[in-house]
Amino acid sequence: MIFCRLITSIVVFFVILSSAWAVEPDERLANPVLETRARAISAELRCLVCQNQSIDDSNAPLARDLRLLVREMLSAGKSDAEVMTFLIEKFGEFVLLRPRFIARNALLWLAPFALLVGVMIAVWQRRRSILVGAVTADESRPLSNDEKRQLEKILTDETAR
């Protein structure tokens, strides 16, 4: 059953994908400022029945409905934030292609930069430990008696020659 459903969804996706194009001429708003805002919002919204496509890129009927909805709300004088809030309430977080910066997404947003800082600290620590290791091994340790004798010998040989 799951298999059949997956296959169906893939086939549906191919059909959508194969004729994927965005906003239709009849949807556009006459006011260019509103239309630009509508496009910017559309690029941030997921076409819920597609795989990883924004409603701006998809010609699925649902995407068209959402595009029209966004434009209706903008025309009614709603702000971008109001439109987004409404859509999240209606469809859930899933509709956002850019997850909000809230507690449960903190890891998602912070991990890349935390990782960068972490790796840099690790590199720095490792470098220090290598340097310290090299210094203690080679330079800071006083010569042993054996080594002193060897050095003496080499030096006397040099002067004797």
Added chain:
Amino acid sequence: MIIETGHFALILALVVSVIQMAVPAYGVYYANRSLTSIAAPASVVQFLLVAAAFFALMTAYVSSDFSVENVWANSHSAKPLIYKIAGVWGNHEGSMLLWVLILALFGAAVGVFGSNLPSAFRARVLSVQGSLSVTFISFILFTSNPFARLVPAAVEGQGLNPILQDPALAFHPPFLYTGYVGFSMAFSFAVAALWEGRIDAAWARWVRPWTLLAWVALTIGIAMGSWWAYYTLGWGGWWFWDPVENASFMPWLAGTALLHSAVVMEKREALKIWTVLLAILTFSLSLMGTFLVRSGILTSVHAFAVDPRRGIVILGILAVFIGGALTLYAWRASSLKAGGLFQPISREGALVVNNVLLSTSAATVLIGTLYPLGLEAVTGAKISVGAPYFDLTFVPLMIPLLLALPIGALLAWKRGDLPAVWQRLRAVLLASLLIGALALALVRRGPWLAPLAIALGAWVVLGAFAEWAARIKAFVVPFDETFRRALNLPRSAYGMLFAHAGVGIVVIGITATTAWHSEAVLVLSQGQKLAIAGYEVVFNGAVPGRGPNYQETIGRFTVSKAGTAVTTLTPSKRIFDAPRQATTQAAILNALAGDLYLVLGDSQSDGGFVVRAYFHPLVRLIWLGALIMAFGGILSISDRRLRLGAARPARRVPSSPLAAE
């Protein structure tokens, strides 16, 4: 009969790969040379057997043998020959067989060219490579057998998905797989080194060309996939941060880091442990790239044979290889001795920065791809992570990388001299800013950060040439001396020049097309026209047409610029016979400034058509840049000092020709 022979050959290949895995390992343990020496011939025999199996399947496809279930399900007798051939890997079973074929090919290459490796080490490498073969051939035979018969045989096949019937798409899997599987070489070498507990510059000298080869193939494969998306999907998008794109991009990023750290290891014997870790991670990401998409966890365009039962097996395989290698690393890495020391401001230091940023960006892509899965599993909440997330996290990691690139390339090994580098790069900085200003003057519209990004791309390109100029002492010594130096420069130096310049070119292409593209979407009736980016496009009506296996509606458009006719464009809509699906064929006019991209949309009740026209400025620089990068890689592989298999005993090169003065 041929099919049964192929099936049998694959079973024999499994037996041989078990021998290749087990006997040399046993031989190494008991220091028995006659047992370790089995590894090389076994790898060659294994390759020949897998190749026989592969060609048996290909024969079935070419001759449209619909008594084979796999052929019946994925091919059609009316399909053009090249798509019959490409059909072999256009499905799960066949693509697995291609994967194993390339794996066996790389294994055989170590067997044939590796005679100058220490024999115990080669046996270890081949044993690890053998274990991969055992796993994946078993996976094919037990869960995804492409040789299963269909009883009774069908008269006609079900056809290949029309969207896959495209040259760039049909032939990008072999490139991608060569990339993914090519990194198995670095993996096997890394695991063998951990196993042996010893690693030196010769290791890097061996691993580098193979990694480079895989990297070149992966670069070309990704570029082909992106190019396909650009002209097929109908509005000129070229990258979507789709899970499957991410799956190929992560190993590319990690592989790029690996190439750079292997250079440090080869030249300076530093970063050994890190290089080994990167080798493991790169191939782990490759495995995830091929299989996570298949496991059904990430549904995507490429999940053509999603089957939960296979998914569990695949996850098990991933866990064993990735987990096993990382455990071995954790256990043994401390036994590898750390090498050469260097100052923070040095070529090594710059390459560490490169590694840190590239591996963090690979991790970022991984986090963005897997986070929704993890979150849903833990809290049940469903979220989407799309392009806006990656734009906000990945891009900021790339900016310091690109800024640092020309500086790092000019620093000397061990101890660099920043003021001297600044001397060389002052002119480059000035020229880049001028190019950014020029771009601004040409387009005179926002986004206003775009000219800076153009300047960044120019900085990388010009910086690459500045590094070359420094090496050949251009304008410092007489011209004939410069010329002689240019001729004598090793090919790997030119490889670096091209690869780095390619990166800058990609940056310029991405910036220009993202920032300054324009579009016009209108309903046009015959005789009406639209204007975009200085072009005037007249619609001359639509006519029906017929291709080998599809019906189409072809729109006819005349394009002119400033009153003079430029060309005619014929975008079309196709409906395939089997399976019955619609596709759009965009028509693209390629000019110096960018692409005019025309798409014929739905017909309207009044007889008009929706017409979509897009202008994508400099968009081809993206793929051109990628090809230049790949070309740089090929030049570098062809360097005689790096020739495949030309590993020599480790010895210090006192004054490396790659060092900047």
